[in-house]
Amino acid sequence: MTHKHPVLELDAVGFRYPARDDGDVLTGVSLRFHAGTLVCMVGPNGAGKSTLLRIAAGILAPLAGRATLDGTPVHDLPRRELARALAYVPQEFSPAFPFRVAELVLMGRYPHRGFGRFESADDLALAQRAMEDADVWPLRERRFDTLSGGERRRVLLAQAFCQATPLLLLDEPTAALDPAHAIAVLTTLRKDSAARGTTTVVVTHDLNLAARFADRVVVLASGRAVADGPAREVLPGAAARAAFGVGMHAGALPSGLPFVVPE
Numbered sequence: 348m349t350h351k352h353p354v355l356e357l358d359a360v361g362f363r364y365p366a367r368d369d370g371d372v373l374t375g376v377s378l379r380f381h382a383g384t385l386v387c388m389v390g391p392n393g394a395g396k397s398t399l400l401r402i403a404a405g406i407l408a409p410l411a412g413r414a415t416l417d418g419t420p421v422h423d424l425p426r427r428e429l430a431r432a433l434a435y436v437p438q439e440f441s442p443a444f445p446f447r448v449a450e451l452v453l454m455g456r457y458p459h460r461g462f463g464r465f466e467s468a469d470d471l472a473l474a475q476r477a478m479e480d481a482d483v484w485p486l487r488e489r490r491f492d493t494l495s496g497g498e499r500r501r502v503l504l505a506q507a508f509c510q511a512t513p514l515l516l517l518d519e520p521t522a523a524l525d526p527a528h529a530i531a532v533l534t535t536l537r538k539d540s541a542a543r544g545t546t547t548v549v550v551t552h553d554l555n556l557a558a559r560f561a562d563r564v565v566v567l568a569s570g571r572a573v574a575d576g577p578a579r580e581v582l583p584g585a586a587a588r589a590a591f592g593v594g595m596h597a598g599a600l601p602s603g604l605p606f607v608v609p610e
Contacts, residue, residue, distance in 0.1 A: 361410050447491070
């Protein structure tokens with residue numbers, strides 16, 4: 348990789364889980380993600396959204412096509428090099444040891460430190476800022492396994508913020524969050540994309556958050572990308588209607604904030 352903001356590209360990606368006999372999970376998905384944008388991937392359950400995100404993160408290798416950063420297959424990159432370029436937040440995470448919140452967040456700095464080196468003052472300051480952005484600073488001395496589901500998710504977000512990569516891939520980051528924290532998380536992600544030029548890809552079922560914050564919405568259905576563009580055009584469109592099995596009405600509140608409701 349040669350660029351400060353590497354280009355993430357999915358080229359005709361296909362995938363099938365060996366244990367499943369109901370066909371391909373993904374078929375011929377081609378997408379290109381640009382720096383400084385927040386992209387929401389939406390679609391019905393089983394559309395392949397999480398699988399596609401795991402392929403983009405180098406966790407799964409595609410059976411067809413490829414996922415690349417600046418032209419290099421993601422799955423072939425050394426793990427440490429990949430971790431300096433890309434942070435991935437899964438839906439679920441259960442550490443093997445009862446780490447404290449601050450310890451887990453500081454693990455986001457590991458790819459940037461030499462082997463055996465302790466955290467620097469800059470690392471600690473960045474971790475504190477990440478915990479403040481994710482609203483978990485008051486929880487910093489708590490054990491991760493004592494937290495609620497929503498608190499755990501915010502800790503994982505703080506770790507990703509602390510990793511400070513040019514690419515962020517997040518699988519349902521607002522699941523289990525109350526509305527105030529969900530809006531705060533997407534607001535932080537949106538500001539980070541604008542300020543650092545971060546490429547942010549979010550899998551979500553919350554179409555209102557997608558309409559409000561995304562620069563671009565990708566609709567997946569039956570393992571294919573069936574629509575791609577601005578939320579106000581994509582979500583009320585025929586492809587989204589076919590994907591979700593119901594039409595969507597997109598409008599705006601008196602304040603100007605967009606919203607989406609099923610018809």
